Amino acid sequence: MSAPCNVVVLISGSGSNLQALIDDLRAGDTPARIQAVISNRADAYGLERARAAGIPAEVLDHKAFDGREAFDAALIERIDGYRPDLVVLAGFMRILTPTFVRHYQGRLLNIHPSLLPRYKGLHTHQRALEAGDAEHGCSVHFVTEELDGGPLVVQAVIPVQADDTPESLAKRVHVQEHRIYPLAVRWFAARRLQLGERGAMLDGQPLPATGHLIRT
Ligand SMILES: Nc1nc2c(c(=O)[nH]1)N[C@@H](CN(C=O)c1ccc(C(=O)N[C@@H](CCC(=O)O)C(=O)O)cc1)CN2
Ligand SMILES: NCC(=O)N[C@@H]1O[C@H](COP(=O)([O-])[O-])[C@@H](O)[C@H]1O
Numbered sequence: 001m002s003a004p005c006n007v008v009v010l011i012s013g014s015g016s017n018l019q020a021l022i023d024d025l026r027a028g029d030t031p032a033r034i035q036a037v038i039s040n041r042a043d044a045y046g047l048e049r050a051r052a053a054g055i056p057a058e059v060l061d062h063k064a065f066d067g068r069e070a071f072d073a074a075l076i077e078r079i080d081g082y083r084p085d086l087v088v089l090a091g092f093m094r095i096l097t098p099t100f101v102r103h104y105q106g107r108l109l110n111i112h113p114s115l116l117p118r119y120k121g122l123h124t125h126q127r128a129l130e131a132g133d134a135e136h137g138c139s140v141h142f143v144t145e146e147l148d149g150g151p152l153v154v155q156a157v158i159p160v161q162a163d164d165t166p167e168s169l170a171k172r173v174h175v176q177e178h179r180i181y182p183l184a185v186r187w188f189a190a191r192r193l194q195l196g197e198r199g200a201m202l203d204g205q206p207l208p209a210t211g212h213l214i215r216t
Contacts, residue, residue, distance in 0.1 A: 003031065004031050004032065004033050005031055005032040005033070005085045005086055005188065005189035006033060006035045006082060006083055006084050006085045006086070007021075007025075007032050007033065007034045007035060007084065007085070007086045007087075007088055007185065007189075008034075008035055008036050008037075008038065008079050008082050008084040008086075008087050008088070009021065009034055009036075009037045009038075009050075009087075009088045009090050010037075010038050010039070010040075010075075010079075010087065010088070010089050010090065010092040011037060011038070011039045011044050011046040011047075011090050011091050011092055012039060012040055012041050012044055012091055012092050012093040012094070013041070013044050013045070013046060013091045013093070014044075014045050014046060014091065015037075015044060015045055015046020015047070015048075015049045015050070015090065015091065016091075016174060016177075016178065017090040017091055017111055017177055017178065017181050018037060018046045018049055018050065018090045018091075019046075019049050019178075020177070020178035020179075020181060020182055021034065021088065021090065021181060021182055021185060022034065022049065022050075022053045022055070024182035024185075024186070025182075025185075026053075030185075030186050030189050030190070031189050031190065032086070032185055032186070032188075032189035034050075034053075034055050035055075035056070035082040035083075035084065036050075036055065036056040036057070036058060036079075036082045037049075037050035037055055037056070037057045037058070038057075038058045038059070038060055038075070038078060038079065039057070039058070039059050039060075040059075040060060040061060040062045040071075040092070040093070040094055041059070041061070042059045042061060044059075046090070046091070047059065058078065060074060060075055060078055062094055068094075068095070068096075068097050069097055069099065071094070072096060072097045072099055072100040073099070075100065076099075076100060076103055079104075084104075084107070085107060085189075086107050086108075086109065086185070086188055086189070087104050087107060087108045087109070088109050088110075088181075088185060089108070089109065089110040089111070089143065090111065090181070091111075092110075095147060096143065098145045101143055101144060101145050102145075104143075105144075105195070106142065106194070106195040107188075108142065108143040109140060109141070109142060109143065109153070109181075109184060109185070109188070110140070110141055110142075110143045110148070110150070111138060111139070111140050111177055111180070111181050112124070112138065112139045112140075112141065112148050113125065113138050113170065113173050113177070114127075114128065114136065114137070114138065114139065115135065115136065115137045115138075115139060115155055115157060116139040116141060116148055116149075116152060116155070117148075117149070118133075120147055120148035120149065121147065121148065123166075124136075125166040125167075125169040125170050125173065126166045128160065128169070129160070129164060129165075129166060129169065133160055134159065134160055135157050135158065135159060135160060136157075136158055136160050136169060136173065137155055137156045137157040137158050137173065137176060138155065138156055138173050138176050138177045138180065139152055139153075139154070139155045139211065140152070140153045140154045140155075140180055140181055140184040140211070141153055141200075141211070142195045142200060151195060151199040151200040151207075151211075152200065152207070152209065152210055152211030153184045153187075153193060153200050153202075153207065153211045153212065154180045154183060154184050154211045154212040154213075154214065155180070155210055155211050155212070155213050155214065156176035156177075156179060156180050156214045156215075156216060157213065157214065157215045157216065158172055158173065158176060158216050159216075176214075176216060179214070180214065187202060
């Protein structure tokens with residue numbers, strides 16, 4: 001059995017993706033262990049989720065630092081205390097500096113609520129509805145310096161319904177997020193997923209530009 005994959009999860013809010021990871025890894029058949037959860041916001045409900053699961057939960061308030069570089073340097077020091085093999089952004093709402101990204105290059109994942117490269121940034125559901133898209137979804141990608149521009153690992157595609165609102169769309173996207181993020185973490189923990197020179201690789205083969213596509 002391969003050595004356990006130490007995971008540190010960064011959050012800013014509710015932590016439903018964190019909960020999906022906790023629940024999936026609780027099954028115990030994956031060599032991954034969430035060693036800590038760190039939030040930049042003290043009011044993140046995800047901290048309660050971590051504590052309820054017996055996982056160390058910490059707050060590092062970005063407002064307590066003089067700029068992004070100082071915050072990211074402190075965040076690196078706090079994360080590295082857990083000797084992570086993988087850092088997972090799960091609703092972490094801070095843009096990370098090149099210093100941070102380079103430090104965790106190839107072992108830093110994010111989940112984004114759109115079919116990247118469409119709708120990088122924020123307010124993705126609203127933007128998809130305003131554009132009249134027939135399909136929407138979510139993406140797991142390796143994090144690079146380019147915001148939401150990193151190589152795609154896996155995407156889930158859902159149909160947009162005529163009566164969808166940003167809230168109803170977000171709810172159906174969340175369901176898919178809770179499927180694909182645990183899948184990506186399992187692949188990484190099993191040493192099946194790597195970031196190669198030309199993008200994401202699964203089982204030694206390049207993934208397509210869309211990543212592994214799941215149509216619901
Ligand atoms: N260098 C990178 N940093 C981050 C990435 C990335 O791909 N590269 N992904 C984001 C996650 N994210 C979307 O998936 C995202 C998070 C936050 C923002 C943003 O504009 N944040 C503002 C503050 C917003 C707030 O506090 O509510 C900011 O940092 O000024 C955009 C996209 C995580 N980081
Ligand atoms: N750009 C980053 C972004 O918007 N991320 C999104 O924040 C939500 C966090 O939910 P959670 O806290 O319940 O996991 C998720 O929908 C995630 O895709």
